[in-house]
Amino acid sequence: MTRFPLAQSRLSALRTRMEATGTDLVALGPSSHMAWLSGVHPHGDERPVMLLVSRAYAGFLMPSLNAASARQSTDLPFHLWRDDEGPLAALHDVLRACDAARPGLSVVLDETMRTDFSLLLLDHLDTPTRRFTDDTVGALRACKDAAEFDAIKAAHRLNDQAVQAAFEALRVGMTERDLVQVIQDFYGAQGATLEFCSVCFGPSGAFPHHTPGMTRLERDMPVLLDTGCRLNGYPSDMTRCGYFGTPDATYTEVFTVVDQAVRAAIAAARPGALARDVDKAARDVITAAGYGDRFLHRTGHGLGIDIHEPPYITATADTPLAEGNVFSIEPGIYLEGRFGLRLEEIVILRSEGAEVFSDMPRDLLVRPVLD
Incomplete structure (x- = not known):
């Protein structure tokens, strides 16, 4: 045996x-x-x-x-x-x-x-x-079994905690790299490793694949955090956005549009739907709001042992989605010189639709400035 x-x-x-x-x-x-x-x-x-x-x-x-x-x-x-x-x-x-x-x-x-x-x-x-x-x-x-679901869920529970801790750690003058270290230390204390981390302060968020640097956090600055850990062989991946101080009207408006795009894509994600239909659902919301040319990438990617694997949720993908598929839904709007705003969920397709792995709400995270 x-x-x-x-x-x-x-x-x-x-x-x-x-x-x-x-x-x-x-x-x-x-x-x-x-x-x-x-x-x-x-x-x-x-x-x-x-x-x-x-x-x-x-x-x-x-x-x-x-x-x-x-x-x-x-x-x-x-x-x-x-x-x-x-x-x-x-x-x-x-x-x-x-x-x-x-x-x-x-x-x-x-x-x-x-x-x-x-x-x-x-x-x-x-x-x-x-x-x-x-x-x-x-x-x-591409079709995850129960053991894989449990492993991915556990990684996302830890990721939720790390992202919450990161937003609570925001302080005037800290650098993007400082916050990466906060997140990495949090993962390590829980027996996980850093898979990737993109911390974006202010205008850095307008670059979808920004590498964290020495940009310092200032009052009334937007924050984009896209991070994931690896726990027991499987990764997590999530993007949350917030504001260090008081968000302005444009930021709040764009946040609402992106969140509506996430909701539309989740609703469109069902077994038998084509990957491009999920992309279209998100893209249509952003286009209708007048930001279509500021949505610079695909809506999502599969996730399993690899952080990026099939199915890919793109405008040209004719892949029929199946029960057990795990993939991201992460539309974004990027305003160069000002900010970028992306919200990301990883979902698994069930017979009745998409189930989100993260338990952390997508609410606009407003962090007061502490002197």
Whole structure:
């Protein structure tokens, strides 16, 4: 009996997908795909590491240096190779075990795998056809199971607390980097790590991917905080906006528009809807308010082991959304030289619609200035 029932269940589901899609071989590198399927996340360098899965066999091409550590996470067979001998003999062994010598094999490649790993594999197959993981591992990963929901929810509960603590820590003269440190320390005290953090004071918020710097917080200044932690292997992601002092009328107006766009997109997010319809729901609200040209990015991205993964919620995405999909809804309006305002929720699709992970309200966070 396997010590790793979740990996066995996912491997079985992958083989069902392989049968349905006519796939003979799936090749995964040291990536989030490998971690999701097998629980193994080996050190990644130039030494070829691959998990090869056929409909009857699964095994690793594994450098000996990684074997002892990886063995703690899987009971799948290893085809080992040492630095002084190279990987070719071990690669041939695992390909034979996968019955991969016949011509015209339909091969799925991990799109995140190093190019030299992919070419090494393809060079030792006979006229294969190849594609990426969209309809196999990717399709399975896009629909989260109960354990993944619980992990993502736990990360978001912690994120809620960190964001609240960050807004309470605002003080005149502190820098954006100072606030990043407050958030990072909060995560660390709870056993999590910083996944990313964008702190934007004042005009910095008009840059959607702002890198926190030495901008200092002043009285009556808008604050945008987009941050996420990683807890037990899964990340959180949330954006909240507020004001240090008294918000002006324009800021309050824009905040209301963006919040209405979030609400519209959440209402449009249902199983069977197209990703572009969710994007359109948010974009239409912002366009109707006269800020259409100030919404500078897509409405959302999927989230799982990776902070960005399918499905992507864009104006051109014809992807049908499915129950179990997890993705962000994060419209924004960016007024250069003044402020940017983005509100972000991560949702999971249930049969009846979208469920938000964060328990923190999206209210305009007004922080009084403390002398």
